[in-house]
Amino acid sequence: MKNLEIEEILYEIADILEIQGVEFKPGTYRKAARNIETLGEDIREFYKKGKLKDIPGVGEHIAKKIDEIIETGKLDYLEKLRKEIPRHLSELLQIQSLGPKKAKILYDKLKIDSLAKLEKALEQHKIQSLEGFGEKSEQDILERLKLMKKGQERMLLGLALPIAKELKSKLEKLKQAKKIVIAGSLRRKKETIGDVDILAVSAHADEIMDYFTSMDDVSKVLAKGPTKSSVLLNSNLQVDLRIVKEDEFGAALQYFTGNKDHSIKTRLLANKLGYKLSEYGLFKGKKRIAGKTEQEIYKKLKMQCPEPEIRENTGEIEAALENKLQKLIPYNSIKGDFHTHSNYSDGSSTMKEISDAALNIGYEYICIADHSKSSRIAHGLDETKLLKKLDEIKELNKSYKKFKILKGAEVDILKNGELDYSDDILKKLDIVLASVHSSFKMPEKEMTERISAALSNKQVDILAHPTSRMFGQRPEINIDLEKIFEVCKKNKIYPEINSTYTRMDLKDTNIRKALEHGLKFCIGTDAHNANQLENIEIGVSQARRGWCGKKDIVNTSSLKELGKFFRKIS
Numbered sequence: 214m215k216n217l218e219i220e221e222i223l224y225e226i227a228d229i230l231e232i233q234g235v236e237f238k239p240g241t242y243r244k245a246a247r248n249i250e251t252l253g254e255d256i257r258e259f260y261k262k263g264k265l266k267d268i269p270g271v272g273e274h275i276a277k278k279i280d281e282i283i284e285t286g287k288l289d290y291l292e293k294l295r296k297e298i299p300r301h302l303s304e305l306l307q308i309q310s311l312g313p314k315k316a317k318i319l320y321d322k323l324k325i326d327s328l329a330k331l332e333k334a335l336e337q338h339k340i341q342s343l344e345g346f347g348e349k350s351e352q353d354i355l356e357r358l359k360l361m362k363k364g365q366e367r368m369l370l371g372l373a374l375p376i377a378k379e380l381k382s383k384l385e386k387l388k389q390a391k392k393i394v395i396a397g398s399l400r401r402k403k404e405t406i407g408d409v410d411i412l413a414v415s416a417h418a419d420e421i422m423d424y425f426t427s428m429d430d431v432s433k434v435l436a437k438g439p440t441k442s443s444v445l446l447n448s449n450l451q452v453d454l455r456i457v458k459e460d461e462f463g464a465a466l467q468y469f470t471g472n473k474d475h476s477i478k479t480r481l482l483a484n485k486l487g488y489k490l491s492e493y494g495l496f497k498g499k500k501r502i503a504g505k506t507e508q509e510i511y512k513k514l515k516m517q518c519p520e521p522e523i524r525e526n527t528g529e530i531e532a533a534l535e536n537k538l539q540k541l542i543p544y545n546s547i548k549g550d551f552h553t554h555s556n557y558s559d560g561s562s563t564m565k566e567i568s569d570a571a572l573n574i575g576y577e578y579i580c581i582a583d584h585s586k587s588s589r590i591a592h593g594l595d596e597t598k599l600l601k602k603l604d605e606i607k608e609l610n611k612s613y614k615k616f617k618i619l620k621g622a623e624v625d626i627l628k629n630g631e632l633d634y635s636d637d638i639l640k641k642l643d644i645v646l647a648s649v650h651s652s653f654k655m656p657e658k659e660m661t662e663r664i665s666a667a668l669s670n671k672q673v674d675i676l677a678h679p680t681s682r683m684f685g686q687r688p689e690i691n692i693d694l695e696k697i698f699e700v701c702k703k704n705k706i707y708p709e710i711n712s713t714y715t716r717m718d719l720k721d722t723n724i725r726k727a728l729e730h731g732l733k734f735c736i737g738t739d740a741h742n743a744n745q746l747e748n749i750e751i752g753v754s755q756a757r758r759g760w761c762g763k764k765d766i767v768n769t770s771s772l773k774e775l776g777k778f779f780r781k782i783s
């Protein structure tokens with residue numbers, strides 16, 4: 214998708230204009246960028262139809278610039294703007310808490326125009342004394358700089374997965390390819406990915422390698438050989454392709470799926486049984502006794518075959534040896550989504566578009582949960598608007614037979630622990646999601662009390678994105694999760710597994726902790742566009758990494774069963 218590239222260019226223009234002190238224009242560019250961000254469709258489709266101006270916030274001028282980017286791959290206007298400011302100054306803006314105004318101060322006062330210089334100044338504590346900064350803000354910038362650097366080394370699962378899937382389907386189209394499987398951390402659905410490992414079986418390895426290393430998307434061939442090649446894609450993702458023999462396929466897949474500790478432990482287990490396990494097979498002496506599939510290898514090791522998502526050596530091997538691994542939630546078992554936003558708040562689809570898309574996927578229900586009034590940036594709904602929305606849902610529901618739109622809201626947990634709507638309003642909803650969208654930096658005790666207070670309101674059903682982390686932008690809020698889970702259990706509240714790829718919140722280890730408290734979860738996409746309902750895959754993979762079975766996830770239940778889980782639904 215070109216969207217990401219275009220929205221980044223528009224944001225950069227906005228930032229540079231703001232540094233230059235230009236008024237209004239930055240806002241216009243940001244608005245357009247934001248709408249492209251939540252478009253959910255490939256912007257090139259709009260371009261082809263000559264309908265770029267149908268995108269909210271895209272007027273004549275911006276549409277022309279998008280034309281230029283799509284046609285030439287670059288934008289003269291941005292090149293010109295970049296020359297007008299110090300070369301690396303715009304680098305600084307990648308740090309979330311550093312807006313254009315602050316970046317300009319850093320440049321004017323300390324001549325900081327690159328991330329390297331910023332890091333140095335932070336280490337020397339030169340920033341806290343600047344006007345408008347202070348010690349806390351210095352600390353904050355440092356933290357975010359670290360987060361950002363970490364984020365750049367690896368790619369988020371949600372970004373890498375579609376790229377890898379597209380690549381896989383391209384390779385699968387080759388008639389020489391017999392089997393193509395993605396291995397490595399991507400197969401384990403780890404939240405960030407270092408590089409992509411693909412295994413293939415083919416009698417014509419050279420032809421596959423020729424194709425692989427000359428694909429359009431390849432920016433650099435790192436290595437090319439008869440059984441292994443590595444390329445760097447334009448997205449900066451490294452992909453390794455290995456051709457293996459059919460008899461060895463399962464062993465190679467087991468070996469390259471990892472993680473490392475899991476692989477080491479399985480090899481040791483094999484040794485104990487008098488075997489040798491390698492990427493070529495399981496051997497007794499020189500004789501291969503298994504290797505074609507992973508299942509036959511694990512069977513010979515006298516254990517269940519753990520699903521890839523849990524191969525992290527965090528207890529799965531011991532459980533598999535005792536035959537105690539439960540079946541993980543299947544990817545196709547979701548019956549509805551509890552967390553979506555329509556154009557009533559900051560989404561870009563109408564309620565009907567979302568509902569039709571949900572019906573199309575085969576869902577039985579969808580909860581449209583727009584933001585509450587305090588979320589101003591997200592165009593939260595005041596009471597009047599919310600009531601109007603509920604009426605519209607009632608009307609819309611008349612047109613569906615076995616499908617239902619659930620009346621929801623994602624209600625802000627205010628700083629004092631109160632909810633953003635009164636109980637009288639909340640009672641009119643089927644499902645109430647509560648979440649933190651402000652004052653992220655409270656100390657642990659206060660934050661835990663704040664959220665616990667909100668969760669003791671009988672109207673709340675789901676704690677949405679419980680830690681409010683955002684990759685590369687914001688760390689987890691400070692909370693005592695164990696306490697929060699206790700409160701959830703006591704008050705019959707479901708923590709959410711949020712599928713937005715920049716959130717993936719709760720994370721896998723926290724899901725396991727919550728499971729120990731006997732909690733069930735709701736997986737929500739937090740879709741801001743009908744197309745984003747597909748992101749549920751990320752949430753399900755996260756649930757699987759957290760060892761959840763089907764019964765642990767509320768939205769594997771049918772519409773009829775929902776009354777068992779939500780007090781306002783009968």
Ligand SMILES: [Zn+2]
Pocket residue numbers: 623648650677678
């Ligand atoms: Zn939210």
Ligand SMILES: [Zn+2]
Pocket residue numbers: 552554623739
């Ligand atoms: Zn949301």
